[in-house]
Amino acid sequence: AQKITQTQPGMFVQxxxxxxxxxxxxxxxxxxxxxxxxxxxxxxxxxxxxxxSYDEQNATEGRYSLNFQKARKSANxxxxxxxxxxxxMYFCAMREGSLGNQFYFGTGTxxxxxx
Amino acid sequence: GAVVSQHPSRVICKSGTSVKIECRSLDFQATxxxxxxxxxxxxxxxxxxxxxGSKATYEQGVEKDKFLINHASLTLSTxxxxxxxxxxxxxxxxxxxxxxxxxxxxxFFGPGTRLTVL
Numbered sequence: 001a002q003k004i005t006q007t008q009p010g011m012f013v014q015x016x017x018x019x020x021x022x023x024x025x026x027x028x029x030x031x032x033x034x035x036x037x038x039x040x041x042x043x044x045x046x047x048x049x050x051x052x053s054y055d056e057q058n059a060t061e062g063r064y065s066l067n068f069q070k071a072r073k074s075a076n077x078x079x080x081x082x083x084x085x086x087x088x089m090y091f092c093a094m095r096e097g098s099l100g101n102q103f104y105f106g107t108g109t110x111x112x113x114x115x
Numbered sequence: 116g117a118v119v120s121q122h123p124s125r126v127i128c129k130s131g132t133s134v135k136i137e138c139r140s141l142d143f144q145a146t147x148x149x150x151x152x153x154x155x156x157x158x159x160x161x162x163x164x165x166x167x168g169s170k171a172t173y174e175q176g177v178e179k180d181k182f183l184i185n186h187a188s189l190t191l192s193t194x195x196x197x198x199x200x201x202x203x204x205x206x207x208x209x210x211x212x213x214x215x216x217x218x219x220x221x222x223f224f225g226p227g228t229r230l231t232v233l
Contacts, residue, residue, distance in 0.1 A: 033221075035221060037224075042226070043206055043208070043226065043227040043229070044224065044225075044226045044227060045159075045208065045210075045224035045227075047221060047223070047224075050221060091158065091159070095221075102149075102161060102164070103149075103161070103210075103222060105158045105159045105160075106158060107157070107158045108157075108158055
């Protein structure tokens with residue numbers, strides 16, 4: 001089974017609108033971490049936001065927030081007030097265990113912000 | 116955040132030659148680094164875990180004799196693609212975990228190396 005599933009290969013959003021990128025995960029560990037990365041066309045992986053499995057509140061970082069629904073094993077990324085510079089690939093990733101090193105990545109969602 | 120560099124950023128080589136890619140942690144010591152490969156419009160696939168002072172751990176299906184990894188110091192890991200062929204053309208990304216205290220246990224990624232084998 002896939003550890004991380006991103007079901008939206010491509011998404012479009014109007015500038016200044018909010019958009020939600022979906023991510024579901026599969027793990028039997030109690031302790032794990034969920035990450036979102038942005039990859040622009042240059043290829044670099046830019047860390048956006050993190051949610052720990054024991055965190056009771058949804059993580060927020062500026063315009064990014066993570067809608068963490070533990071029972072549903074989902075960790076959707078919400079981008080508010082989209083900007084043209086937000087156009088990129090977005091990857092959801094999971095680290096299993098508190099000391100685990102391996103990251104599992106989803107297949108990514110290509111986001112295009114329309115002016 | 117921590118900084119990881121990669122060199123070169125782009126390389127074009129002839130089939131049959133070997134290519135070395137360097138990954139450096141610039142402001143922290145990394146006992147463990149990771150090498151990923153990303154084909155166009157696909158996700159990152161972990162190739163191997165590079166351990167300082169010991170042999171790398173390769174993922175299933177990755178040829179260790181083809182993709183040589185050397186973690187020579189706490190700040191440098193190298194990936195050598197030996198006898199490269201066109202199917203090895205890909206985007207190679209390294210990452211490292213900064214052990215200095217983030218509770219995230221996040222990985223910091225290098226900017227990637229785009230390899231094209233003619």
